[in-house]
Amino acid sequence: DTEVTQTPKHLVMGMTNKKSLKCEQHMGHRAMYWYKQKAKKPPELMFVYSYEKLSINESVPSRFSPECPNSSLLNLHLHALQPEDSALYLCASSQEPGLAADTQYFGPGTRLTVL
Amino acid sequence: AQTVTQSQPEMSVQEAETVTLSCTYDTSESDYYLFWYKQPPSRQMILVIRQEAYKQQNATENRFSVNFQKAAKSFSLKISDSQLGDAAMYFCASPRAHTGTASKLTFGTGTRLQVTL
Numbered sequence: 001d002t003e004v005t006q007t008p009k010h011l012v013m014g015m016t017n018k019k020s021l022k023c024e025q026h027m028g029h030r031a032m033y034w035y036k037q038k039a040k041k042p043p044e045l046m047f048v049y050s051y052e053k054l055s056i057n058e059s060v061p062s063r064f065s066p067e068c069p070n071s072s073l074l075n076l077h078l079h080a081l082q083p084e085d086s087a088l089y090l091c092a093s094s095q096e097p098g099l100a101a102d103t104q105y106f107g108p109g110t111r112l113t114v115l
Numbered sequence: 116a117q118t119v120t121q122s123q124p125e126m127s128v129q130e131a132e133t134v135t136l137s138c139t140y141d142t143s144e145s146d147y148y149l150f151w152y153k154q155p156p157s158r159q160m161i162l163v164i165r166q167e168a169y170k171q172q173n174a175t176e177n178r179f180s181v182n183f184q185k186a187a188k189s190f191s192l193k194i195s196d197s198q199l200g201d202a203a204m205y206f207c208a209s210p211r212a213h214t215g216t217a218s219k220l221t222f223g224t225g226t227r228l229q230v231t232l
Binding site for chain 2 (some may be wrong): 031039041042043045048050051053055056088090092094097098099100101102103104105106107108109111
């Protein structure tokens, strides 16, 4: 089973709203990732949590705030977003972070629209 | 710097025919894997196949196989007996280890595959 779930599937928010994206996996994976993907482009890495600690922050603006409450759950808190933040947000997880064989499995994504 | 290049923005194949998608890469890693992901219009990135660089034998998963040329740093994906459900964006990817606790995937720009009747 290589299932990563994400909620919600779609989200529309105003620039003054606060919302959160949720990602969950029950595969015992030890790393979880947030990506942002614009149309017709490859995913861009935002954050990586490895063993529940923030391992990589790709200089993401502070209006995006990740949280990893436990090894199965990853949140992305959104506040004061801009219209250019509208994109598909993908979550992924992997079992053996740092090893060459480490393979990332992706969730279905959340389509975010900022008005 | 780690790079992954997909030189074919779009490809088209007739149903039941075979198509090959190209990918070249550059890496400083000594032990590495390479991946192909598929992203259909439903948006989910699906792992298609992966190849270990130390293995001589090309990886195969049902109708999907790779042609891995390590010296040329080439990693192409062959889809045999193409089906309508194969229509998608295909991304080649190479991971780069980071601080020993996480890895970063470098993606190519993608190839959009159309499957026609």
